[in-house]
Amino acid sequence: MSILYTPAGDTDPIRDFYDGAILHIIRTYKPSMVRIFLSAEMVKKEETRQVYSKAIAYNAPDCKIEFIKTDIVDAQLMEKLIPLAEGFMELRKEYPNEEILLNLSSGTPQMKTIMSFLATDFDNVRAIQVDSPQQGSNRKAHATQDDEDIIAVIENNFDNVEDYKCRCHEAPLALLRRYSIRHQLISLVNSYEYSAALSLYNKNKLFFAEETGKLLLHADLRSKLQVNEAFKVTGKPLNNDKEVKLLNEFFMVMELRQKKGDLAEFIVKLTPFLYGLLLYYFEHKAAIKLAQFCYEKQRPNANWKISKRKLQDVAPKAWQYLNDLMFNYGGFRDKTDLSFSNMLNILHTLDGVDSQLLEVLDVLRDVERNHRNNLAHTITNITEELLKNTEPKLSSQELVQKLRKAFMLIMQGENVYKRNVYDDLNQKIAASLDEFRQIK
Template identity: 25%
Template sequence: MAERVLFTCVGTSDPVREMRDGSMLHIMRHYRPEKVYIFLSKEMEDFEKADHRLEKTFCFVNEKWADGTAEAVYEYSGLLNVADMDAVADPLFAFFEKMIRENPDSQVLINLSSGTPQMKTVLAQLAVSSRHGDIRGIQVANPSGKSGKSGRTNEDGYDVQLELELNEDEAPDAPNRCSEPRLFAIQRDRARAQIGSLLARRDYRALEAIGDQLPPDILPLIRHLAARNDLQTEEAYKLARTLSLPFKLYPAKRAAGEEYRELSEYYLLLRNLQLTGRYSEFVLRLNPFLTHLMARQIEMSLPEGAEDVIERWTNGRIKFRADVLRRKLPAAADELDRRCKVYVTDSELSLLVGVRLLRVLGRLPEHVLCTLEACESLNSMQRNQAAHQLHAVTDEDIKRACVDGNQKAYGADELVRIFGGMLEKAYPEVCDKALFTVYDRCGDHISQRL
């Protein structure tokens, strides 16, 4: 169980009033926080210095029922006018942020019942809007069920030791007066639901935009995912180096070259587009991915010494050298002409030529060749429409267009699965299957921190 910390102001009912717990002590009794961050006004600070009431309370608590685990962290604010909202807000927020930094993985309890009305307003805002993941706002009812009018702790003659010894809330059957207002829980649940929805849609830019609702320690991961999903590779790498996670963001069997890194990231983008139903963009993005993957497959299928049939340009484009193929593999060149029904010349590698050349070279499994042929059909039928039509491409549109020579139709999910296998086979010495689910693991990690 995560450590608990309590954030509290101190009022004139704390720590004990009329031999009953004040709000701070009552929350400590029933939630048992390991640390209590206590914000004191100048008036409360003077009382503490005069009679050590809080120090005595923690000594009593640690001896009686906290087993020495309750620790107090004081913030002597020096505030004189604690009825001024502007005066109390900034130092309270600053002390709260300090607590969060020192306890990033803890469950945070906020005492909503101690302090001036202005302090309680700020505390309520923290309970609802803080970007820390696990916060509970707690209110404590007055023992009599109505406002107390006597025996406050700022009166002359207050004896904290006597109050503690005679405290009726020490009795085993004393009622628990703590409650967690449903309003705060509803608002926190709503925020978590919104974040969960954006995670499911993999809309990392939108998540980044509501960063003030996120635990600060996961915001860098959100920024990494946003950059990565936008193929901002260098920015994603830069952010990844700042993160410490229980899993690898770039799993690989060994150091990966630039070509594999780019192709694998493009594959992950296609997978995200498929998972989130963004089929128009999926179709538009498919061509460059398959072109580069086919180039790799062609190079692996060519006999030694003929690899220069594929020529990679510095601008990222890929050229098919038909003249080299004719010189080094004339029979394959003739068969390619026959399948293309045209005399093939040097050009940028296209799906039309690439798919047929792979069929000629005959090194890929039949189901992969059929998939590539279906993708060529999809590219010729849907890509131009996706770029110009007014309505979005659906998975059914893809299935109608993505059909191989055996009349087998492919949906986006099956294409992504087959592409993953092709990528693994194309880079067996580098590709780690854990890469395929890295966004899922990031999403699970973020959800656990909310």
């Protein structure tokens, strides 16, 4: 059993003495039922003259006829045609196991577009196009007029013969489907939703080039900070300065969070990024190194702990400053974990530290203190409005700019990305989608 789902157009049911698309599909495929979607204009034609029901009954008396009657006047407006898609979904629910024939040749261009999308998005569907008798546009052909005798029009139809010339052909759904999937992939990629894009690609990889899969896997792994694995996919290993590279990657992923509007995750990532950034600064740029004022780590992944004695010896002003800050809590304690805030406080006491760097780090410290603690201890959400109404009253984009400034000041002289590489990566993915595998 098959069911025809179709909009009706002004070429239906008969035009210039030949079948319109609806009637021709019914004549050729012999569906057991047809459900016809009618705009307000077509409703009037059916209710006053029964043009569709009479033509179908004459040629296929066993075919059940159902109508979806609407008051749609502007059938050329896509937003008015949501009921056309909804009607198809309802038909699928009613007849989940039946093959559905979709007519891609009737109705307005917008109706045909919607029908094409329905054809690409669902299984157990056959998309059918019907050529005009002229093998081209039939807009100039004589249309059935409202004052014509519909019975006479039906009886004088040239297709009413056993050896009629079939003008139906089935649309290449695979081709339509891969264009639809390509559009979805590009949309996901431009939203930085690489995991979803990779999953969609893997389900439809026969349509696309292998290079697309590699780029999507690379982007997915890279955005999850699985950087080594990401670069193995492309065959381009990390450069020698992995510490700089990883901080650079971390910052770009933070920027992705901001672009996607995932502001809570963006704020949460502030602390580990700023901590790692200042660890790098003390190891490579500061007047004193971590080992000079911290206990030796027992394990590579253990936290640095500040030594009271070492700090007093190597940077007495720093020690005094930290001790004064903790005066109400009994002074600064030996073996306190090294933190971003402690490192920033120490930097304020050292000579030769860029004042611009200290200024931007102080602002970022305020953001971390005022927002991250709330995230850690309360059920809350970070919004642009909250950021702008809480000191230091900066938007997420302004925070990204502050982070980039701090990063670039610390990384002066290092080989780092001057802008986020993910937008360039998205362009490469989109370009790779232009190459389709041959569909057999």
